[in-house]
Amino acid sequence: MSDEDTGGRLSPDDAFAALSNEHRVRILRELGDAGSPLAFSELYDRLPVDDTARFNYHLGELRGHFVRKTADGYALDHPGQRVVEAIRSGAVTHDPEIERTTVDDRCPTCESPLEIQWLDGSVEVFCSVCESRWDRSHGRVGGPGEVESGYLGRLPFPPAGLRDRTPSEVLRAAHAWTNLELLAVGSGICPRCAAAVETELDACPDHDADGVCSTCRSRFAVLLYAACPNCPYQVGGAAALGLLSSPELLAFTLDHGIDPFSPESVLRLDRLLSEYDEEVLSRDPLRAVLTFSAGGDTLSLRVDETGDVVDGPTRPSS
Numbered sequence: 001m002s003d004e005d006t007g008g009r010l011s012p013d014d015a016f017a018a019l020s021n022e023h024r025v026r027i028l029r030e031l032g033d034a035g036s037p038l039a040f041s042e043l044y045d046r047l048p049v050d051d052t053a054r055f056n057y058h059l060g061e062l063r064g065h066f067v068r069k070t071a072d073g074y075a076l077d078h079p080g081q082r083v084v085e086a087i088r089s090g091a092v093t094h095d096p097e098i099e100r101t102t103v104d105d106r107c108p109t110c111e112s113p114l115e116i117q118w119l120d121g122s123v124e125v126f127c128s129v130c131e132s133r134w135d136r137s138h139g140r141v142g143g144p145g146e147v148e149s150g151y152l153g154r155l156p157f158p159p160a161g162l163r164d165r166t167p168s169e170v171l172r173a174a175h176a177w178t179n180l181e182l183l184a185v186g187s188g189i190c191p192r193c194a195a196a197v198e199t200e201l202d203a204c205p206d207h208d209a210d211g212v213c214s215t216c217r218s219r220f221a222v223l224l225y226a227a228c229p230n231c232p233y234q235v236g237g238a239a240a241l242g243l244l245s246s247p248e249l250l251a252f253t254l255d256h257g258i259d260p261f262s263p264e265s266v267l268r269l270d271r272l273l274s275e276y277d278e279e280v281l282s283r284d285p286l287r288a289v290l291t292f293s294a295g296g297d298t299l300s301l302r303v304d305e306t307g308d309v310v311d312g313p314t315r316p317s318s
């Protein structure tokens, strides 16, 4: 579909101008909290304004786009819902400071305690003993930036997810949230705006598998990149992350009791997706074989330059 097909009723400038008033934002929040339509008087009583004409003016600025009048009263229209969701997630307002904290969970590689911190919209994960998986973080504001030792990666997670969870629960929920996003990316869908996303794999031309390679700055020889052409979303990481949506890998994980979306097994999945063998068969076009292990079984998948599995599993799991 073209832009005209999906064209909006308001320009971004007009939409944000309509929101640039504390009473209007409060109206949206009150309607979001109410969960069902509110009569004019009910909504008016919830706002700190004592002038009906002024209240009516602000409500009028929202009507027709963010707020809809129904037979039962005023309710959020879909754009108003998205604004309240963004506010409630904390993603556009909160920047919580969470210093590095040791969690109950153990490093999937060396069994030492893991540590987490929240920074720039993500939970960052560290092992207190292991070498880093990467020597830079690409997702930090102003990144790519140098990272502290033991850096294992970052998991996008809205601030609201930190509320009422222990550090260990935060880590597991952030893994599950990230896996849901990766499932969308692997299916070619931007997890933030639903536009079509293209993924590509790249093999390090001179990989040193002993620690973090100085050429690709990572422990992994084959890396995944995906970027949305419509919004700023982008993701990069080990090639295996792009395979989460493949039926072969999903079946393998589920066969071994690993549910990618269950907080109980996300750390086992992290081990599976970070401790695997890679073999580059050709560079142009790129073909590589990734071999995963779980419970004494292995699964080898041949992937192409887009991250798709080609030719099915190269050998059956034993």
Ligand SMILES: [Zn+2]
Residues within 6 Å of the ligand: 107, 108, 109, 110, 111, 112, 127, 128, 129, 130
């Ligand atoms: Zn470790």
Ligand SMILES: [Zn+2]
Residues within 6 Å of the ligand: 204, 205, 206, 207, 208, 213, 214, 215, 216, 217, 218, 220, 221
């Ligand atoms: Zn390399």
Ligand SMILES: [Zn+2]
Residues within 6 Å of the ligand: 190, 191, 192, 193, 194, 195, 228, 229, 230, 231, 232, 233
């Ligand atoms: Zn997008």
